[in-house]
Amino acid sequence: MSGAQVTEATIKELCDIAQQAVELAKKAGAEDAEVLVRDGSELTAKVRLGEPELVQEAGSRALGLRVLKGARRAVTYTSDLRREALESLCKETVALAELAEPDEYALPPDPSLLAKEIPELDLYDESIADIDAAWALREAKNGEAAARRHDKRVTNSEGATWSRVLGGTAFATSGGFVGGYRGSYASLVVEPLCDDDTDKENPKKRNGYWWTASRFLDQLEAAEAVGIEAARRTVATLGSRKVETQECPIVFDPEVARSIVGTLFSVANGSSFWRKSSYLIGKEGQQIAAPIVTIIDDPLIPRAPGSRPFDGDGLQTRQNRVVDKGVLGPVLCDVYSGRKLGRPSTGSAGRGIGSNPGPTTSNLIMQAGSVSREELLRQTPRGLYVTQMMGFGFNPVTGDFSRGAQGFWIEGGELTFPVSEVTIAANFDEILKRIDLIANDLQLRTATAAPTFRVSHMTIAGTSRS
Amino acid sequence: MTTTLPATLRAPFSSSGASAIDAQLANRLLGLALEAGGDYADLYFEFRVSADYSLEEEQVRTLGRGITLGLGVRVTKGDATGYAYTEDLSWEKMAHAARIAGQIAAGGGHAPVDIAIAAVSTPSFYAVPRPSLVVPTPDKLTLLRAADKAARAFDPRIVKVQVTFAESIKEVLLFTSDGRMATDIQPLIRFGVNAVAEDHGKRQSGSGGGGGRYGLEYFERAEHDAIAHGKEAARVAIAMLDARDAPAGELTVVLGPGDSGILLHEAVGHGLEADFNRKQTSNYTGQIGKQVASPLCTVVDDGTIVGSRGAINVDDEGFTGQRNVLIENGVLVGYMHDRLSAKHYGIEPTGNGRRESFRSMPLPRMTNTSLLAGEHGHEEIIKSVKRGVYAKRFSGGQVNISNGDFVFSLSESYLIEDGKLTAPLKGVNLIGNGPDVLRRVDMLGNDYQLSDGIWTCGKDGQSVPVNVGTPTVRISSITVGGTQA
Numbered sequence: 006m007s008g009a010q011v012t013e014a015t016i017k018e019l020c021d022i023a024q025q026a027v028e029l030a031k032k033a034g035a036e037d038a039e040v041l042v043r044d045g046s047e048l049t050a051k052v053r054l055g056e057p058e059l060v061q062e063a064g065s066r067a068l069g070l071r072v073l074k075g076a077r078r079a080v081t082y083t084s085d086l087r088r089e090a091l092e093s094l095c096k097e098t099v100a101l102a103e104l105a106e107p108d109e110y111a112l113p114p115d116p117s118l119l120a121k122e123i124p125e126l127d128l129y130d131e132s133i134a135d136i137d138a139a140w141a142l143r144e145a146k147n148g149e150a151a152a153r154r155h156d157k158r159v160t161n162s163e164g165a166t167w168s169r170v171l172g173g174t175a176f177a178t179s180g181g182f183v184g185g186y187r188g189s190y191a192s193l194v195v196e197p198l199c200d201d202d203t204d205k206e207n208p209k210k211r212n213g214y215w216w217t218a219s220r221f222l223d224q225l226e227a228a229e230a231v232g233i234e235a236a237r238r239t240v241a242t243l244g245s246r247k248v249e250t251q252e253c254p255i256v257f258d259p260e261v262a263r264s265i266v267g268t269l270f271s272v273a274n275g276s277s278f279w280r281k282s283s284y285l286i287g288k289e290g291q292q293i294a295a296p297i298v299t300i301i302d303d304p305l306i307p308r309a310p311g312s313r314p315f316d317g318d319g320l321q322t323r324q325n326r327v328v329d330k331g332v333l334g335p336v337l338c339d340v341y342s343g344r345k346l347g348r349p350s351t352g353s354a355g356r357g358i359g360s361n362p363g364p365t366t367s368n369l370i371m372q373a374g375s376v377s378r379e380e381l382l383r384q385t386p387r388g389l390y391v392t393q394m395m396g397f398g399f400n401p402v403t404g405d406f407s408r409g410a411q412g413f414w415i416e417g418g419e420l421t422f423p424v425s426e427v428t429i430a431a432n433f434d435e436i437l438k439r440i441d442l443i444a445n446d447l448q449l450r451t452a453t454a455a456p457t458f459r460v461s462h463m464t465i466a467g468t469s470r471s
Numbered sequence: 472m473t474t475t476l477p478a479t480l481r482a483p484f485s486s487s488g489a490s491a492i493d494a495q496l497a498n499r500l501l502g503l504a505l506e507a508g509g510d511y512a513d514l515y516f517e518f519r520v521s522a523d524y525s526l527e528e529e530q531v532r533t534l535g536r537g538i539t540l541g542l543g544v545r546v547t548k549g550d551a552t553g554y555a556y557t558e559d560l561s562w563e564k565m566a567h568a569a570r571i572a573g574q575i576a577a578g579g580g581h582a583p584v585d586i587a588i589a590a591v592s593t594p595s596f597y598a599v600p601r602p603s604l605v606v607p608t609p610d611k612l613t614l615l616r617a618a619d620k621a622a623r624a625f626d627p628r629i630v631k632v633q634v635t636f637a638e639s640i641k642e643v644l645l646f647t648s649d650g651r652m653a654t655d656i657q658p659l660i661r662f663g664v665n666a667v668a669e670d671h672g673k674r675q676s677g678s679g680g681g682g683g684r685y686g687l688e689y690f691e692r693a694e695h696d697a698i699a700h701g702k703e704a705a706r707v708a709i710a711m712l713d714a715r716d717a718p719a720g721e722l723t724v725v726l727g728p729g730d731s732g733i734l735l736h737e738a739v740g741h742g743l744e745a746d747f748n749r750k751q752t753s754n755y756t757g758q759i760g761k762q763v764a765s766p767l768c769t770v771v772d773d774g775t776i777v778g779s780r781g782a783i784n785v786d787d788e789g790f791t792g793q794r795n796v797l798i799e800n801g802v803l804v805g806y807m808h809d810r811l812s813a814k815h816y817g818i819e820p821t822g823n824g825r826r827e828s829f830r831s832m833p834l835p836r837m838t839n840t841s842l843l844a845g846e847h848g849h850e851e852i853i854k855s856v857k858r859g860v861y862a863k864r865f866s867g868g869q870v871n872i873s874n875g876d877f878v879f880s881l882s883e884s885y886l887i888e889d890g891k892l893t894a895p896l897k898g899v900n901l902i903g904n905g906p907d908v909l910r911r912v913d914m915l916g917n918d919y920q921l922s923d924g925i926w927t928c929g930k931d932g933q934s935v936p937v938n939v940g941t942p943t944v945r946i947s948s949i950t951v952g953g954t955q956a
Binding site: 053056059061062065082083111198245247250252281361396397399426430431466469 | 530537540553555556557575669675752753872875876877879950956
């Protein structure tokens with residue numbers, strides 16, 4: 006359906022709407038106004054056991070407005086973009102702002118700081134927009150069929166889903182910024198299911214998944230390959246069991262390694278700092294991780310999933326070294342949190358429709374090490390290789406970390422039996438400092454990414470020691 | 472008692488609205504949706520007004536407001552669903568969405584039939600005489616300030632307080648091709664306080680809050696007032712300053728009344744949603760009539776609890792909210808259904824078909840899920856434990872439906888030694904297997920409590936408000952994920 010295509014003309018139109026809304030807000034009495042407009046469309050095609058289960062297709066538009074009056078602010082949003090609707094929204098927003106208390110830190114950035122040029126980052130693939138439901142269903146079907154064919158222990162399926170999102174974003178401010186860009190993203194996930202009768206008393210189902218995703222159609226892995234890998238990963242969990250409570254090395258698969266990097270960001274940003282909600286406060290410039298750890302936030306990588314040509318304050322984006330050889334760099338800030346901490350923004354503002362800007366990541370990447378994943382395992386006589394984590398057991402204020410884990414037991418440098426229903430715990434500060442080996446298998450499928458890495462020791466809670 | 476709203480809070484599609492949708496128009500749209508041969512179609516119109524307020528550093532920082540309006544069209548053919556939506560309620564856009572959704576059935580077309588549409592008679596589990604959205608903003612800001620002040624006054628070691636209040640009104644209008652029309656107005660409020668305590672370089676945080684399908688009368692009860700929520704957040708933060716590392720390994724765990732229902736929600740609730748069983752992807756598949764929990768356990772999902780966050784007059788497929796017994800004395804007696812699964816099992820829907828918004832298809836979801844009371848006193852249960860963990864507050868949980876493994880996070884817990892609560896423990900997870908843990912429930916308190924409305928449940932990317940409740944629960948053994956091996 007070529008109607009889904011987001012064109013340069015669409016971006017121009019969104020920019021015009023954003024600029025008009027800024028003018029309307031000023032007319033309604035705002036001293037400053039910032040407007041974000043998004044236009045997006047989605048296609049989701051899901052197949053289960055060879056039959057279509059869901060086809061969802063729609064487009065939507067929304068506008069978010071932030072106004073300031075006497076340093077008082079309000080934030081509103083609407084999906085009704087007609088001029089008269091926007092006029093009344095602007096009036097309401099200004100009236101709402103008058104009820105807030107002044108906050109000098111919330112004023113817009115000095116116009117001289119606004120981005121002058123918007124780099125072309127090649128984030129949109131027209132061929133993704135040309136995909137129709139029938140094609141998407143066929144891909145999903147092929148992925149699922151490959152998984153079921155690959156191993157007869159795959160007895161059921163939670164389905165396979167091919168989906169794409171296309172979007173246009175425009176941002177305009179009363180300080181004179183106006184800019185827009187378009188992006189695409191497509192993915193295929195296959196979720197096989199097995200019956201596990203290893204424990205006759207308590208038979209279980211075992212699920213697993215594998216996936217591929219990219220902004221560009223030709224960078225997606227073949228559906229069959231995704232299905233086969235999904236089947237391999239699911240079958241491997243058959244017979245999962247607990248292990249004894251103990252301390253031992255923990256190896257994080259890239260699927261969970263990236264979540265450790267994401268957790269680091271939740272305590273290495275300006276907002277968590279001024280809110281005193283981070284155990285890292287006061288540790289910038291200090292060693293907070295092992296010297297082999299470098300983590301970079303880079304919004305300017307062409308074609309990457311988390312790239313953005315300007316930030317949610319209208320500032321130029323740039324590369325930031327969040328952790329450099331184990332030393333915590335300046336934490337990521339938007340204009341507001343930077344001011345709260347008495348420092349400049351790092352160009353890291355994110356902004357949603359209907360929310361204030363705040364620090365966010367773009368492509369947050371733990372840099373690859375030099376050993377292969379196989380070599381990393383070979384150097385690990387015993388330990389737990391973690392492929393999935395569950396739950397939300399992280400306290401940002403203290404760094405206490407405890408999450409459910411599943412994966413494989415490592416013995417003699419090789420993966421042996423599957424493990425589930427255990428937790429892994431340590432203080433996050435210890436986890437980062439105990440990273441002692443990083444593999445070279447980094448992939449940029451997601452905006453937050455990490456290679457396989459090893460933590461020298463953490464506590465596994467499982468069965469009582471016999 | 473009815474809810475009366477000013478025109479600005481009424482949906483444009485309501486009978487008094489600027490672009491009223493009537494049965495005749497609905498009929499035309501349903502006809503288009505079924506043109507390609509679908510078995511069933513529904514139209515879900517939604518209008519939602521929401522507002523939020525936040526106070527930080529003793530100042531009202533942000534006021535926000537948003538309006539959402541749209542139509543979702545669903546068409547089913549066998550087990551397949553076609554779904555489309557539009558935010559533009561012009562005839563062309565609605566007709567386009569209906570046709571797109573209908574494409575799922577491409578093949579055997581049939582002429583649209585004239586559907587006799589009758590309104591579903593809905594109960595009233597949350598008639599709010601004066602929704603908070605019509606109350607002047609300064610009155611609500613007073614509540615935020617009161618909570619902030621109470622938290623700060625609790626102890627000088629409280630160094631940061633954040634108070635938030637969110638309110639919304641959602642109006643829905645549903646038409647189905649089997650002739651149902653349902654309409655509902657759903658108010659919801661949520662009040663939250665977060666406090667950070669600092670003492671000699673040690674830092675801890677605590678939270679408090681509550682809400683439900685109420686207006687501001689919610690705050691009139693002493694245990695729900697803004698001051699009580701402020702104090703509670705401060706109390707937890709201060710108590711946790713002395714927290715020590717939690718044990719690691721299998722221990723007896725006592726769950727406090729109320730919030731502990733989140734364990735039930737994760738451990739068994741999701742596994743009893745019928746879509747997972749229809750597809751045979753849940754551990755509870757084919758277990759109806761079997762003993763799946765300790766005989767002490769009776770588990771109920773009840774959409775009819777007045778004012779509770781998970782209450783629903785009518786679900787998002789046109790069936791009224793109901794009380795459904797899921798497990799009775801440990802025996803599995805029923806699942807929670809939506810239309811698709813009810814049809815598959817050949818039974819009546821249970822009023823559990825819910826959706827996040829017009830942008831998503833309905834799924835079987837929980838409402839207010841409870842484990843019913845037993846006969847022991849709370850103290851008696853604590854006293855019975857030689858060494859274990861008392862879990863008082865929870866920050867959330869997650870389950871793997873297929874194998875039943877779940878994790879849930881404790882934000883306030885204590886060590887039990889010789890029948891007494893001793894040291895507070897640092898944040899820790901419990902991990903277990905749903906069916907396994909329910910078999911290990913060996914004492915239940917006579918002190919059932921419904922949690923005070925803060926839970927949001929996520930499934931397939933859709934969030935819906937829910938609530939949970941339990942008495943004090945003793946689990947003979949479960950894995951505690953601390954660091955002290």
